[in-house]
Amino acid sequence: MGQAIYNILVFPGLFFLILFGWAAEFIDRKIYARGQKRVGPPWYQPVADFIKLAAKEDIVPEEASATSFKLMPLIAMASAVTAFFYIPLWTTEALFSFYGDIIVVMYLLTIPTLTFFLGGWYSRSLYSTIGAMRTLTQLFAYEVPLFVVILASALLANTWSLSEITKFYALHPHLWIFNLLGFGIGIIALLGKLEKGPFDIPEAETEIVAGSFTEYGGRLLAFFRLTLDIEVIVGASLLAAVFLPFGLNLTPAIGFVIYIIKVLFIVILLAVLRTILARFRIDQMLDFCWRYLAPLAFIQILINLLVKGLLLR
Amino acid sequence: MPKKVRIPVGPQHPALKEPVSFSLELSGERILEATIRLGYNHRGIEKACEERSYIQDLYLLERICGICSHSHSTCFVQAVEEIAKLEVPKRGLYIRTLIAELERVHSHLLWLGVAGHEIGFDTLLMFTWNDREIVMDLLAETTGNRVNYGINSIGGVRRDITDEQIKKIMKAMDTLEERTKYYIKIATEETTIIQRLSGVGVLSHDDAVKLGAVGPTARASSVDRDVRRDDPYAAYGEIKFKVITDNHNDVYGRTIVRVLELMESYNIIRQLLQNIPAGPIAVKAPRKIPAGEALSRYEAPRGEDVHYVKSNGTENPERVKVRAPTLANIQAVAHMLKDRYLADMPIIIAAIDPCFSCTDRAITVKDLGQKSEGLMQWGDLRKYSIEWYKGKGIDFSNLKKI
Numbered sequence: 001m002g003q004a005i006y007n008i009l010v011f012p013g014l015f016f017l018i019l020f021g022w023a024a025e026f027i028d029r030k031i032y033a034r035g036q037k038r039v040g041p042p043w044y045q046p047v048a049d050f051i052k053l054a055a056k057e058d059i060v061p062e063e064a065s066a067t068s069f070k071l072m073p074l075i076a077m078a079s080a081v082t083a084f085f086y087i088p089l090w091t092t093e094a095l096f097s098f099y100g101d102i103i104v105v106m107y108l109l110t111i112p113t114l115t116f117f118l119g120g121w122y123s124r125s126l127y128s129t130i131g132a133m134r135t136l137t138q139l140f141a142y143e144v145p146l147f148v149v150i151l152a153s154a155l156l157a158n159t160w161s162l163s164e165i166t167k168f169y170a171l172h173p174h175l176w177i178f179n180l181l182g183f184g185i186g187i188i189a190l191l192g193k194l195e196k197g198p199f200d201i202p203e204a205e206t207e208i209v210a211g212s213f214t215e216y217g218g219r220l221l222a223f224f225r226l227t228l229d230i231e232v233i234v235g236a237s238l239l240a241a242v243f244l245p246f247g248l249n250l251t252p253a254i255g256f257v258i259y260i261i262k263v264l265f266i267v268i269l270l271a272v273l274r275t276i277l278a279r280f281r282i283d284q285m286l287d288f289c290w291r292y293l294a295p296l297a298f299i300q301i302l303i304n305l306l307v308k309g310l311l312l313r
Numbered sequence: 314m315p316k317k318v319r320i321p322v323g324p325q326h327p328a329l330k331e332p333v334s335f336s337l338e339l340s341g342e343r344i345l346e347a348t349i350r351l352g353y354n355h356r357g358i359e360k361a362c363e364e365r366s367y368i369q370d371l372y373l374l375e376r377i378c379g380i381c382s383h384s385h386s387t388c389f390v391q392a393v394e395e396i397a398k399l400e401v402p403k404r405g406l407y408i409r410t411l412i413a414e415l416e417r418v419h420s421h422l423l424w425l426g427v428a429g430h431e432i433g434f435d436t437l438l439m440f441t442w443n444d445r446e447i448v449m450d451l452l453a454e455t456t457g458n459r460v461n462y463g464i465n466s467i468g469g470v471r472r473d474i475t476d477e478q479i480k481k482i483m484k485a486m487d488t489l490e491e492r493t494k495y496y497i498k499i500a501t502e503e504t505t506i507i508q509r510l511s512g513v514g515v516l517s518h519d520d521a522v523k524l525g526a527v528g529p530t531a532r533a534s535s536v537d538r539d540v541r542r543d544d545p546y547a548a549y550g551e552i553k554f555k556v557i558t559d560n561h562n563d564v565y566g567r568t569i570v571r572v573l574e575l576m577e578s579y580n581i582i583r584q585l586l587q588n589i590p591a592g593p594i595a596v597k598a599p600r601k602i603p604a605g606e607a608l609s610r611y612e613a614p615r616g617e618d619v620h621y622v623k624s625n626g627t628e629n630p631e632r633v634k635v636r637a638p639t640l641a642n643i644q645a646v647a648h649m650l651k652d653r654y655l656a657d658m659p660i661i662i663a664a665i666d667p668c669f670s671c672t673d674r675a676i677t678v679k680d681l682g683q684k685s686e687g688l689m690q691w692g693d694l695r696k697y698s699i700e701w702y703k704g705k706g707i708d709f710s711n712l713k714k715i
């Protein structure tokens with residue numbers, strides 16, 4: 001019991017996630033800044049931002065539904081953290097695991113997006129409402145390709161459990177190469193999920209102020225931002241577990257280092273994409289996701305079916 | 314969600330750098346109609362000009378705009394010089410033109426960055442603004458200031474340019490030309506930029522003429538109009554340059570026009586520096602300008618700037634009228650916004666390179682509390698304000714009557 005609470009709250013749970021999330025935010029912002037010939041923030045900037053926001057007054061709009069408005073950041077964070085426990089990190093065994101947990105993780109990762117929608121919707125501000133609508137529209141664009149490529153990887157491993165998937169790839173060390181297309185699609189879909197880079201449409205500053213978060217401030221905004229930081233780590237860990245399943249059978253210390261490198265690699269990739277691309281329009285994003293990303297994801301399924309039929313007999 | 318929503322963009326909004334109000338009627342993400350309200354920036358500059366001497370006006374008018382400050386001051390001195398029949402020495406004219414072109418370079422680089430920001434491409438913003446510093450440094454070195462240069466005086470310019478500065482500017486032009494070539498490459502090859510810019514904010518040639526668009530906005534709709542060539546002022550008559558036009562008719566075309574104009578500006582600056590004649594830089598101007606009137610045109614970075622000056626033989630002008638380029642372009646914006654996506658709104662507005670505080674020239678004050686819907690005149694306003702302050706315990710009624 002004590003061990004479980006330690007795992008959930010400290011390592012590799014909440015505390016570790018928050019620290020790693022802040023570190024990833026710093027790396028992201030630093031790379032973004034260096035790519036733009038700026039100096040960038042000092043290492044403690046994410047922590048300082050959090051403390052500053054947390055010290056501010058919470059303001060709930062008069063017309064907003066106060067309970068929902070305040071509850072959303074907490075639900076978002078809770079679901080993002082919960083999803084993390086089912087993802088195998090540096091061993092082939094996740095903290096918790098059961099048959100079918102892959103579906104649960106995917107849905108838990110959708111909940112933060114839904115809370116962004118609901119939070120924006122309950123704010124009753126025009127900009128928030130438009131941002132909320134965009135969040136939801138965007139969700140329909142990237143969610144299908146992301147689901148399909150992750151399921152494609154599961155298909156090859158013939159299981160519905162993330163831990164089983166990593167075990168399978170540990171047994172067949174070179175098969176992950178066939179999933180590289182899926183990894184690329186996963187990265188793009190993750191950009192959409194995190195509302196970053198060319199897909200920061202729901203919070204496009206120059207159009208709709210801050211989208212769903214327009215009316216949020218103080219502690220509530222601090223928690224939303226913390227959720228986004230955590231979501232980066234959870235999303236990157238998920239992609240790392242599914243698409244980059246190597247270095248898992250080594251000693252925990254080396255495995256841990258490899259895991260950190262994998263996640264940071266994805267974080268850096270996201271930051272670089274964010275630096276070099278202009279923001280899409282929502283119709284262009286939908287077009288892109290359905291016309292290119294979704295068919296490519298189905299090609300990934302086809303590849304995996306062929307590999308399964310020809311190589312794994 | 315109701316079918317139609319009306320959202321306010323402005324007077325305070327992150328997409329706008331200055332207060333102006335757009336009211337957009339939306340159906341989903343699509344803009345059905347856009348109405349524009351100006352008037353948040355009225356500073357009473359024209360009225361203030363009538364109460365100051367010509368020299369004081371020069372500095373006041375320079376502060377109409379924070380970007381094209383030289384445009385307004387040059388436009389004004391040209392009108393005054395025409396009335397006073399002053400012959401400005403060649404070297405003075407060359408220096409004036411040089412500063413004008415440096416100003417165009419910094420304004421267009423600034424615009425490119427703003428355009429990048431409006432389409433969510435901050436990297437472009439940081440890059441161009443970094444390069445813009447080169448021009449800003451040159452301007453600071455030649456005139457003493459980064460924005461409000463204060464180099465014009467009636468009858469010439471106030472500061473001469475040294476050979477060392479000429480060498481430095483020549484060298485900087487090479488760097489900037491190389492950087493601009495890189496931006497041309499980005500603007501014409503980078504997919505996300507082209508996707509966001511082409512087909513957005515279409516203004517056909519006929520509409521551009523009908524709505525009276527000026528500057529790069531008009532030239533991108535293949536309206537071949539440039540005051541520098543059509544009605545040469547300062548040293549432009551002796552310089553060879555092309556007027557850039559484009560037939561894309563959209564924001565993409567406006568981007569192309571501006572980056573190519575940058576290249577043309579480097580060319581003009583080089584010619585100016587190579588051919589700059591020796592001699593005095595200014596003639597002495599009388600304090601009292603003889604009675605008369607003049608209209609002066611000037612191709613500011615944003616388009617044609619017009620100043621009208623009427624003098625009555627005293628130290629102060631009787632009337633000064635300013636028409637900033639944004640006023641000519643603003644009607645085109647409402648036309649361009651129609652039937653576009655909300656996401657295109659910032660870049661469409663930014664594409665005319667708006668300067669709303671330059672534009673606000675007139676304001677009508679209505680007393681909505683009174684039953685009569687009449688306009689309030691200066692005297693009424695004065696009386697009203699004195700009464701209002703009396704209510705607060707302050708008495709202004711004994712102050713000198715203006």
